Amino acid sequence: MSDKKIDLTPLKKAGVPIFFIVGGPGSGKGTQCEKIVAKYGLSHLSSGDLLRAEVKSGSSRGAELTKIMEAGQLVPLTVVLDLIKEAMLKEVAKGSKGFLIDGYPREVAQGDQFEAEIMPAKLAVYFEVSEDTLVKRLLKRAETSGRADDNMDTIKKRLKTFNEATAPVVAHYEKKGKLARIKAEGTVDEIFAEVVKHLDKAIKA
Numbered sequence: 476m477s478d479k480k481i482d483l484t485p486l487k488k489a490g491v492p493i494f495f496i497v498g499g500p501g502s503g504k505g506t507q508c509e510k511i512v513a514k515y516g517l518s519h520l521s522s523g524d525l526l527r528a529e530v531k532s533g534s535s536r537g538a539e540l541t542k543i544m545e546a547g548q549l550v551p552l553t554v555v556l557d558l559i560k561e562a563m564l565k566e567v568a569k570g571s572k573g574f575l576i577d578g579y580p581r582e583v584a585q586g587d588q589f590e591a592e593i594m595p596a597k598l599a600v601y602f603e604v605s606e607d608t609l610v611k612r613l614l615k616r617a618e619t620s621g622r623a624d625d626n627m628d629t630i631k632k633r634l635k636t637f638n639e640a641t642a643p644v645v646a647h648y649e650k651k652g653k654l655a656r657i658k659a660e661g662t663v664d665e666i667f668a669e670v671v672k673h674l675d676k677a678i679k680a
């Protein structure tokens with residue numbers, strides 16, 4: 476996939492708004508994205524979902540990706556970015572009104588490369604949640620998710636990756652004046668009310 480050049484012309488021409496959705500594992504990114512989709516009709520692309528679909532497809536790189544994800548580490552930048560580009564192009568062909576890029580960027584370089592190659596994001600929405608809450612939510616999610624990475628051992632490694640690689644992403648967009656920091660310990664609806672304030676403002680701007 477990464478050896479073939481992807482033609483991004485239709486995506487650039489569409490010029491639709493792009494929102495990055497950032498937060499620790501279990502911070503509620505997927506939950507809030509569902510609500511955003513229902514209200515704003517944006518296209519929701521989760522990098523983790525795209526990677527899990529790639530694993531399921533039985534492609535040659537699937538086994539390697541599983542190993543990385545079970546170790547709580549980040550998969551190589553080009554793998555994720557190519558999957559996102561392909562998925563965005565499909566959505567644009569269907570007339571997408573804009574994008575929620577969920578779980579991306581997880582390191583500063585991912586955001587920089589995305590914005591250089593595709594288009595600048597309007598805003599990075601960051602869900603701020605304490606580690607205690609993250610762990611509690613993930614262990615609860617583990618009861619039904621069937622996800623190989625929802626176990627205590629991998630959760631610890633994912634938190635370490637978040638603190639080391641993703642926390643700088645938050646600072647990066649804050650410095651650019653493109654960060655919406657949302658305290659995300661409350662109920663799903665309380666958090667969504669905050670999300671709506673930020674999105675309404677960003678979409679109008």
Ligand SMILES: Nc1ncnc2c1ncn2[C@@H]1O[C@H](COP(=O)(O)OP(=O)(O)O)[C@@H](O)[C@H]1O
Nearest residue numbers: 499500501502503504505506612616661662663
């Ligand atoms: N505000 C909230 N309060 C309590 N539990 C939540 C809240 N938001 C999400 N959850 C639950 O926490 C878990 C992680 O949420 P999810 O949306 O999958 O997070 P992420 O995509 O950031 O990992 C899920 O089981 C979800 O139902």
Ligand SMILES: Nc1ncnc2c1ncn2[C@H]1C[C@H](O)[C@@H](COP(=O)(O)OP(=O)(O)O)O1
Nearest residue numbers: 500501522523524548549550555578579581
């Ligand atoms: N942008 C990205 N870059 C590198 N690896 C990624 C990635 N997005 C997801 N992954 C890999 C590593 C993550 O631990 C794993 C699961 O991601 P996820 O589904 O977004 O988790 P969560 O929703 O719990 O935050 O997939």
Ligand SMILES: [Mg+2]
Nearest residue numbers: 504505521523
């Ligand atoms: Mg998620």
